Amino acid sequence: MMKKIGCLLLVFNCFISAICCAQETVDFNNPKIFYMGRVPLRDTAAELSWTGASVIINFKGTAVKATLNDEKGLNYYNVVIDGKVANVLKPAQGEKEYTLASGLSKGKHQLQLFKRTEYDWGRTWIFSLSVDGQLLPPPVFKHRIEYYGDSITCGMADEDTTGKDRGDNDFENGFASYANVTARYFNADMHCIAKSGIGITISWFDYVMPDIYDRAYAHDTTRWDFNKFTPEIVVINLFQNDSWLVKAKDHEQFKKVFGNNSPTPQFIISRYREFVKNIRSKYPEAKIICALGSMDATQAGSPWPVYIQEAVDALNDTNIYTHFFAYKNTPGHPSVKEQNAMADDLIAYIKRTFKW
Template identity: 70%
Template sequence: MNKLKLFTSAFLTLLVLVTHAQTLVKFNNPKVYYMGRTPMSDSTAQLSWTAASVIINFNGTTVKATMNDENGMNYYNVVVDGKVAKVLKLDKGKKEYELISGLAKGPHRLQFFKRTEYDWGRTWFYGFNINGKLLAPPAYKHKIEYYGDSITCGMADEDTSGKDRGDNDYENGYASYAGVAARNLDADFRCISKSGIGVVISWFDYVMADIYDRAYTHDTTRWDFKKYTPELVVVNLFQNDSWLTKNKEHEQFKKLFGTTPPTPVFIITQYQLFIRSIRAKYPKAKIICTLGSMDATQRGSPWPGYITKAVAGLNDNAIYTHIFPYKNTNGHPSIKEQQVMGDDLTAFIKTKLKW
């Protein structure tokens, strides 16, 4: 009788251990899916760009992750089964975080999504600790790559005060039109974007053509474009150019143009050069050249016309022009306005590309 009790007790203990088995998953496990331009080293994956994500399918109840954040200023969305379950601000340094717990038993999808742009710092991801079992990685119907500025980054989209603050606390790249359209279309997407950046001039000493091919912006390492081939590239630039090409007192204006603003011909030519560089990387991709929805698209603005003329001059039937309607409110697009933009872009893509 005592032996039977001992056997029963041991069996139940083993059953509990199996039921609550911990699965350690290294960053380079083939079942871990990365969305975004994500450089790899021998020990970690580096998340830096807006929307950089780590995604897993798993059967279990709890997921933890070990990460090292550069500055302790990055925010991430923890998205479980398609819904944002938690917003997580990382501490500086290496640490294990509980991403989710208490899930019902069964299959789930978890996405760890970088809301903040690269200037808030990098995050090095080491791996997961899952209470459960890792499943096959997700698959997406389409692939999109975005090149943009603060609008694409989702800057200030969560600032409801009207102050249009560009702090990391109010930036949510998940709510950006780029993410909205990608989720509408079941697309893997990546955002090569930076607040303040332009085509001919930025608020700082580099433009998009200087960084579009970097693995990480503040490094000279070039990205291997063979690692990811999008079906579609969306370019939303010129908002900052529209401000700075008139600001003769700004240091970048003086450095680049002296005292004479650039001509429309120069602006159009520079835009064409950038689009040609994208075309050289992705010969078969469709390209949408867009702008908006801030004041560069308001009535009387020449900037939509510059894009239209640039695209016409490229003589490429796989390059389209689509200008977002002017939102006619102050500051950057809100989450609601980003949603409108995302749905608008979705409709255009479905019409032109038949997705």
């Protein structure tokens, strides 16, 4: 009898061991995969383009692989395991399987594949995931935040420690942006609609944020379904590029947008007000923070915080707020350290104002 029990226990243990060591492979649209950010699900793959777009899974196992295809081979991703950046991945053009994690301790883990770079470096398609173990239910976040911003929000040049302020993909890390640092602090699901060089009235190129804010992918006219994500807080940090370009009369975009004369304050204020009204129409219940900074648009004497305040006052909406980051008073874009200072500022403001 004891021998039979022993044999049964051995068979049971082998069965459990086989389950634990089994590989589970799932397609991109499996409900156990959580997508953070504005990630449209296409016919054969999920499409990641915006800064911070992420694939997140909970699992019990020791290794994870993903089948990816990068449009240009220029994007960088942080592989975040159990809340810590484990490595950086630069997927190549063409469909290929990548090992995201291996040799993990047995037990439960969370993995996030986080897009560090903005959409002009290309899109990435994810086709499937394989886990040496078992996928678990997806994460549940405590809060939801959406951002609309420019290079500051993207984290452009935040890792360029040479002082050259290079906008190359090698030095851009949206994971270190104040936007993502703040979202992580509050355990918030984050959508980040941002582009270096973009403005509300004018950009360094031939479109502005009001042209693309409602797109699933910036260079595609397909509209995003705003019912898929309803933020509690929306942060708008725009006007830095406008503040430079409205004075650049020789720039081709100035000539195209304004002709020969700089726009009046009334024009600038009205355009900002209309953009905020568009955001409000998508999210009737959200708290909207109209922010600015921390580059020279918030230095002493700048009219741009005043423009924003006047636009907000005219909207007469008690759930729209203003918050201006202190001018960092250093050359170039915010460094990682300066991004963290911005995050500390925004975190304190949200805690104080909304009691999060």
